Amino acid sequence: MIQITDFHKRFNAGTINEVYALKGIDLHVHTGDFITIIGTNGSGKSTLLNAVAGAFLPDVGAIAIAGKDVTFERDFERARYISRVFQNPYTGTAPGMTIAENLLMANLRGRAHYPRISLNKKLMTQFEKEVSLLEMQLETRLDDVIGTLSGGQRQALTLLMAVIRQPKVLLLDEHTAALDPKSSAQVISLTRRFIEQGQLTTLMVTHSMQQALQLGTRTVMMHQGRIIEDISEREKPGLTVDDLLDKFAELRKREKLTDDIVEQLRREYLISNDYC
Ligand SMILES: Nc1ncnc2c1ncn2[C@@H]1O[C@H](COP(=O)(O)OP(=O)(O)O)[C@@H](O)[C@H]1O
Numbered sequence: 001m002i003q004i005t006d007f008h009k010r011f012n013a014g015t016i017n018e019v020y021a022l023k024g025i026d027l028h029v030h031t032g033d034f035i036t037i038i039g040t041n042g043s044g045k046s047t048l049l050n051a052v053a054g055a056f057l058p059d060v061g062a063i064a065i066a067g068k069d070v071t072f073e074r075d076f077e078r079a080r081y082i083s084r085v086f087q088n089p090y091t092g093t094a095p096g097m098t099i100a101e102n103l104l105m106a107n108l109r110g111r112a113h114y115p116r117i118s119l120n121k122k123l124m125t126q127f128e129k130e131v132s133l134l135e136m137q138l139e140t141r142l143d144d145v146i147g148t149l150s151g152g153q154r155q156a157l158t159l160l161m162a163v164i165r166q167p168k169v170l171l172l173d174e175h176t177a178a179l180d181p182k183s184s185a186q187v188i189s190l191t192r193r194f195i196e197q198g199q200l201t202t203l204m205v206t207h208s209m210q211q212a213l214q215l216g217t218r219t220v221m222m223h224q225g226r227i228i229e230d231i232s233e234r235e236k237p238g239l240t241v242d243d244l245l246d247k248f249a250e251l252r253k254r255e256k257l258t259d260d261i262v263e264q265l266r267r268e269y270l271i272s273n274d275y276c
């Protein structure tokens with residue numbers, strides 16, 4: 001479904017602020033793969049998702065989606081078949097519009113021509129059914145503006161809007177990191193359900209190694225702009241967070257990583273552990 005080939009990206013190239021964010025990424029994502037992505041801060045996880053979404057051109061390299069070379073296709077064009085959910089629950093929905101109006105927009109997204117559609121009874125019944133799947137007591141509040149919802153409710157709705165038109169690719173960038181533990185667990189369980197039901201090809205960045213292992217069919221580890229480990233579906237079950245940390249430790253032994261990195265990961269894991 002997604003073929004990324006020798007993808008390099010430097011930001012602010014040639015200046016003192018130059019950052020070599022992606023250093024030759026090769027990644028083949030099969031249709032229906034659900035890949036969780038972990039890695040140190042600044043290792044290029046979000047940049048990788050942005051590359052798939054088409055936020056910038058590569059310096060070198062190519063990207064193909066569903067058999068088509070999209071390297072030069074812009075992000076707004078790719079948005080017809082790629083959905084994204086970000087960390088901030090306030091970015092995915094229009095706050096001044098109602099739940100129903102937001103869902104209507106999500107339903108119209110990606111169409112070549114916008115049909116004249118109003119919020120008729122049939123649509124409202126459909127939305128009621130879809131929103132009830134979220135189990136967040138929102139089905140009676142379709143006429144409420146989004147701004148009145150909690151962060152967890154908003155993020156659940158953003159997720160529903162992202163999957164409602166069955167995107168070819170779903171990109172999730174730490175989409176539960178800003179939520180309280182209970183909402184995070186709810187949104188994770190919805191994520192799992194939507195992806196399984198829709199067999200959605202998904203890339204999900206997570207700050208939690210636990211989440212990375214519990215979810216998805218494959219796990220990719222990034223460090224300093226490179227993919228340093230790609231854990232297959234066969235290898236994943238039975239793997240523990242300690243195993244993952246050992247993998248980083250092994251890499252360190254092979255001098256790919258410094259001691260600090262393993263320590264940083266251990267610390268990040270201990271902090272995020274409560275949130276799984
Ligand atoms: N648009 C941008 N302009 C300049 N630097 C950027 C931009 N996007 C990301 N970076 C830099 O690229 C590196 C990787 O960032 P990012 O992919 O956001 O890391 P991660 O998501 O793994 O924490 C960081 O050093 C970051 O500051």
Ligand SMILES: [Mg+2]
Nearest residue numbers: 045046047173
């Ligand atoms: Mg990031």
